Amino acid sequence: MTPAQRADYEVIVSQVRAHARVLDVGCGDGVLLQRLIREKRVKGRGMELSQAGVNACVGKGLSVVQGDADRDLQFFPDQSFDYVILSKTIQAVHRPGAVLTELARIGDRVIVSLPNFGHWRTRLALLLTGKMPVNPSLPAPWHETENIHLCTVRDFAALSESLGLTVERAFPISGGHAGGPFARILWRANWFAEDVVFVLRARETAARPSADVVPLRA
Amino acid sequence: MTRAPSPLRSWSSAGGLRTITFGPDQPLQFSNGEKLSGLTIGYETYGELAADKSNAVLVCHALTGDQYVASSNPVTGRPAWWPRIVGPGKPIDTNRFFVICANVLGGCMGTSGPASFHEDGRPWGLRFPVFTVPDMVRAQAMLVEALGIEELFCVIGGSIGGMQALQWAAAYPRRVFACCPIATAARHSAQNIAFYEVGRQAIMADPDWRGGDYLAEGVRPSKGLAVARMAAHITYLSESALHRKFDRALQARDKISFGFDADFQVESYLRHQGQSFVDRFDANSYLYITRAVDYFDLAGDFGGALPHAFADSQTKFCAFSFSSDWHYPPEGAKHIVRALIAAGAEASYVEIDTDKGHDAFLLEEPAFEHALAGFIDSAASARGLPAGVRR
Numbered sequence: 233m234t235p236a237q238r239a240d241y242e243v244i245v246s247q248v249r250a251h252a253r254v255l256d257v258g259c260g261d262g263v264l265l266q267r268l269i270r271e272k273r274v275k276g277r278g279m280e281l282s283q284a285g286v287n288a289c290v291g292k293g294l295s296v297v298q299g300d301a302d303r304d305l306q307f308f309p310d311q312s313f314d315y316v317i318l319s320k321t322i323q324a325v326h327r328p329g330a331v332l333t334e335l336a337r338i339g340d341r342v343i344v345s346l347p348n349f350g351h352w353r354t355r356l357a358l359l360l361t362g363k364m365p366v367n368p369s370l371p372a373p374w375h376e377t378e379n380i381h382l383c384t385v386r387d388f389a390a391l392s393e394s395l396g397l398t399v400e401r402a403f404p405i406s407g408g409h410a411g412g413p414f415a416r417i418l419w420r421a422n423w424f425a426e427d428v429v430f431v432l433r434a435r436e437t438a439a440r441p442s443a444d445v446v447p448l449r450a
Numbered sequence: 451m452t453r454a455p456s457p458l459r460s461w462s463s464a465g466g467l468r469t470i471t472f473g474p475d476q477p478l479q480f481s482n483g484e485k486l487s488g489l490t491i492g493y494e495t496y497g498e499l500a501a502d503k504s505n506a507v508l509v510c511h512a513l514t515g516d517q518y519v520a521s522s523n524p525v526t527g528r529p530a531w532w533p534r535i536v537g538p539g540k541p542i543d544t545n546r547f548f549v550i551c552a553n554v555l556g557g558c559m560g561t562s563g564p565a566s567f568h569e570d571g572r573p574w575g576l577r578f579p580v581f582t583v584p585d586m587v588r589a590q591a592m593l594v595e596a597l598g599i600e601e602l603f604c605v606i607g608g609s610i611g612g613m614q615a616l617q618w619a620a621a622y623p624r625r626v627f628a629c630c631p632i633a634t635a636a637r638h639s640a641q642n643i644a645f646y647e648v649g650r651q652a653i654m655a656d657p658d659w660r661g662g663d664y665l666a667e668g669v670r671p672s673k674g675l676a677v678a679r680m681a682a683h684i685t686y687l688s689e690s691a692l693h694r695k696f697d698r699a700l701q702a703r704d705k706i707s708f709g710f711d712a713d714f715q716v717e718s719y720l721r722h723q724g725q726s727f728v729d730r731f732d733a734n735s736y737l738y739i740t741r742a743v744d745y746f747d748l749a750g751d752f753g754g755a756l757p758h759a760f761a762d763s764q765t766k767f768c769a770f771s772f773s774s775d776w777h778y779p780p781e782g783a784k785h786i787v788r789a790l791i792a793a794g795a796e797a798s799y800v801e802i803d804t805d806k807g808h809d810a811f812l813l814e815e816p817a818f819e820h821a822l823a824g825f826i827d828s829a830a831s832a833r834g835l836p837a838g839v840r841r
Contacts, residue, residue, distance in 0.1 A: 277791070283803065283817050290768060290798050291824025293832060297787055297799035307784065307799075309792045 240319055240345035241267065243403045243410045243429040247343060248272050252314035255279070255339060257301050258321035262289035265296075277313070279304065302326045305334040313339040320427075322346050322388075323379040332432075333395055342397070342432040348404075350384030350422040369426055385422040392432055401431040459596055466524030468493055469560045470596055478555075478562075478589055484579040488569070491593045492553040492560015496520050496536065497544035499599070505835055506599045507542055508590065509551040510607030510614035513682075513739055514731055516559040517551040520544060525559065526730045532812065534819060539839065541823035546830070546838040547603065552593050554614075555586040556738040564734035565665060575734060576662035583610070583746045587617045591625075603833055604826065606630040608811040609778065610743050616786065619767070620748060620759040628829040630822065632770040633811045635782030636756055636789070637747040642777065645685055646740040649678030653733045662734055675733040676724030683723045688774035688807030692716060749789075756789035763790075766832065767797040768825040770811070770818060777808035798825065 241264050248254060250272045256265050259278030262285070268274045278296035280286050289296035297307055301318070302325050316339030318331070323346055325331045335342045347369045348354075357365040364374040372378070383391070389399055402418075404411040404425030411425070421428060458473045469492050472478075477485040494517040499506060509519045509532070520536040522529050536542045536549055556563035556578070564578040594602065605618040605626050612634025619629040638646075653659055656674030660667050684692075696716040700706070703713065712718040749756040767790050771783035780801050790797035800821045804810045811818065831837070 283800075283821075286798075286800055287817065287821045287824055290800065290821050291828060293828030295766075295796045295798050297791070297797065298801045299784075299799070304784070307788050307791055312792070 238264075238319075239405045239408045239410055240427055240429050243405070244268075244317055244319060244343055244345065245271060247401070247429075247431055248274060248315055250274070253277075253312070254315045254317065255308060255313040256317045256319070257305070257335065258318060258324075259289060259294075259296060260285045262292050262294045262296065264317070264319060265289070265294055266292060269294075279307065301331050305331070305338065308338045310337055311340065315339055315341050315343055317343045319343075319345045320347065323381050323383065325381065328381050328383075329391060329395060332391065332397070336395070336397055336432070336434045340433070341400070343429065344388070344432065345405075345427060345429040346383070346388060347379070348385050348422065348425045348428050349382040350386065351426055352423050355423075385425060385428050386418060388428075388430065389418055392430065396435045397432040398435050399430055400433050403429040405429065467560050468495075470593060472592060472596075476592065478585070478592065480579045480585050481582040482580055486562060486579060488562075489589060489592065490560065490562050490566065491555075491589060492557070493517050493593055494519070494521065494551055495597075496549040497547055499548040499597070500835075503599050504601070504603060504833065505547050506594070506597075506602050507547045507549045507604045507606065508594065508602050508618070509536060509542070509549060510590070510605065510611035510618075511551060511554060512607070512609035512611050513743070514679075514727065514736075515554075515611070516557070517553045519551040520549065523559070528730070534814065535822065541819055541826055542604075542606070543838045546835065550594065550597065552590050554610075554739065555581055555589045556735055556742065558732035558735045561589070563732070564662070564738055565732040573665040575665065578734075578738065580741060581738065582742050583613050583617050584621060584751070586742065587614050587621060590614070590618075591622060594625075601625050601627060603835065604628040604630065604829065606632070607634070608632040609634055609808065610739070610746075612778075613743065613746050613748075616748055616759075617746075619763060619765050620752070623760075623763045623765060626765045627833050628766045628768070628825075630768050630770065630825065631783070631786060633772055633775055633778050633783075633808055634786075635778045636749060636759075636786050637782075638744050639782070642685075643744045645681060646744055648681050650737050650740060652677035652681070653737060656733075659733065662737075664733070670728065671733045672728040675728045675731065675736060676721075678733075678736060679727040679731075680720045680724040683720060685777040686808045688776065688805055690774065690805040691807050694805065695719075756785070757792040760790055760793035760795045763793060763795045765795065766825075766829050767795055768822075769797065769799045770822070771799075771801050772806065772808065772810040772815075772818075773801060773803045774805050775808040775810065 252274050254274040254276050256278045259280050265276045269276045279299045286298045316335045322328050354365045404421040405427040460471045462469045471490040474487045477487045478489040519532045520530045538545050553559040553561040558565045564574045568574045605615045607615045612631035615631045619626045653674040656671035658669040659671035699715045701715045701718040706713050752758040769783050771780040787799040802818045
């Protein structure tokens, strides 16, 4: 999927406040970070696993660390960012719950976009063929896919709830276009959204930064 | 007694070895409280300094390196040590940048150290003050100032050169625009101190060390220094690199000799590394520099919290590590990067997947070269320097 087709990027950019501190986890070649810096003047940071992605980001002048969301989020101090973004990555991590907890530790708000396995076409494909669906947003067969933790909109909302995170907003995406916030009509998005963008926030007051941490400049 | 007033500083390029000597009015202050009058620094430069002096890059060399980063050493004849990184069209492009590399304090390639002469006409030997990495950097800062450069575009170095780069950024945050610590750590680990101690003990156990006075007595502790180098050299290579290069291959024989000759190629290789080292390096320099590195603990100078070393830093950082480096493992680099992020600094971190071990930064490693070139180019553009042409 080319960056121009990433409808989730449109939603994410629209949800980030200008001049905020933003961490993009799994930032790829830095396209979203660059957009956020250009359009929202954010103080942007990234983390990326692949060598090609990191090299591309560093070559663009982005501040990106090479690391794995499952292991290396300890790079980032408590509450050091206004937003932590995880775009179409959560389905590929080993421990989505632990990663989500870490993101909420690091950021005031957590923005997660993910493919919805509950979409009616996916359900129908499974019903009719009895095989794992292969479609444009899930192109690889089950044994080759990096998407080891696929979930539905309702699954993800339930996980967030169980981790003490409130869904502030959520945006269904279908046909490459974002719909409006649908927090109150989750069941409908679960049938009709191909992708979804969640904006989450920790319910309790966030932990205080540890003593040896110098606060980030705004 | 009449005496000509000492010049503030004097420059020399005798024998192709460029040096600057500072006058008694500019002593080097050591961390241990001592002062050195008449500091001499051996250095080399490449490229042209821009009129606004905005394009200077300082390269800090590793433990046994020298200032000849991009040209052959006129004394030893050894080739440039970083030709893949520094030169025309290279990541640090000498057509764009004015590159400075200075022999480290205590080194034996023109800079004051235990092998240079005290004013009493005898070698300093162990009378030379025990110095630290901050002292090395303070000496470099004197050279940079003497060259009329207020802000360095970039300070870069691998291994203990990376420690110096970090120290530069911490001690002179306004004078370092970009910083590349490579295959390094913000503190020396117990394991590294242990390896260095083995090396020092090997030198001091050599009867020709003579309590450090070997130069005055006309001998050299070559056997001890060679063993020190052999032990250290193992830490520069990974197990898989040793396996790939040598495995258990025998050296110029068909079967084992049931003796203590160099039966195995790896033994012969290490002996060669040790022997060729003693011809070009001073044993006391080795003691002093390894000691300085043992003492290095950047956080210790900033209240024990490494982020404080980089508080309010405006420097752009890009740290590099190599997956199979067990001398300065990736974890040490991550420790640095965590602190930089906690301090709010602009920090990138690149971990190169390689089996070449610590020495990977000196070898052919295209992903490393590509990432470094990308960082240097983007930083140069942020600094407003004209674009270069990559070869």
